Amino acid sequence: MIRLLYFSQTTQPASSEAVENILQSSRANNLALDITGVLVHGGGLFMQTLEGPEENVLPLYVKIMRDQRHENCRIVHISHAEKRLFQKWSMGIVEGDPLTQHHVMRLYAQRMEAVPGKAYTDTMREFLRKLNAPR
Numbered sequence: 001m002i003r004l005l006y007f008s009q010t011t012q013p014a015s016s017e018a019v020e021n022i023l024q025s026s027r028a029n030n031l032a033l034d035i036t037g038v039l040v041h042g043g044g045l046f047m048q049t050l051e052g053p054e055e056n057v058l059p060l061y062v063k064i065m066r067d068q069r070h071e072n073c074r075i076v077h078i079s080h081a082e083k084r085l086f087q088k089w090s091m092g093i094v095e096g097d098p099l100t101q102h103h104v105m106r107l108y109a110q111r112m113e114a115v116p117g118k119a120y121t122d123t124m125r126e127f128l129r130k131l132n133a134p135r
């Protein structure tokens, strides 16, 4: 199994209807592909984590990358994974409340400044843990 995380920029403001359309496709398709994850959006960015069998995650990422609702997709983390972080979600959604948005922008900025890999990974892990924590 692998875990892949990418950022992208929305090509137009992500309305709740647009996000709902994405989620509907995601939930239907991902279940069949044994893929779980979370989609975070806010501040003109998407951040998505996909986890599941490598042979399913990589083709799905290529499909998503070609979607015209966003651009500049950049993989920021990819690794083998033993356990799922988002096992309950065929695709969870986190909307950009100020705190989430702050985290997303911080992660994005860190990535763009090419900080040492470990610092970035630690911030990402902390954020993913918060997302996955029971609410």
Ligand code: FAD
Pocket: 008, 018, 021, 022, 024, 025, 026, 027, 029, 030, 039, 046, 048, 060, 063, 064, 065, 066, 067, 068, 069, 070, 091
């Ligand atoms: P349908 O869901 O039936 O959609 C039909 C077609 O219409 C598709 O080609 C779709 O791209 C297109 N479409 C629908 N609404 C719009 C719109 N507003 N603008 C442009 N085209 C539109 N798909 C997944 O399966 N799993 C994911 O985890 C996933 N995550 C995504 C994350 C992001 C940030 C984005 C932008 C898209 C994501 N998608 C995801 C959608 C993916 O890119 C494909 O659109 C989708 O997988 C196609 O599903 P489908 O073949 O079942 O077609």
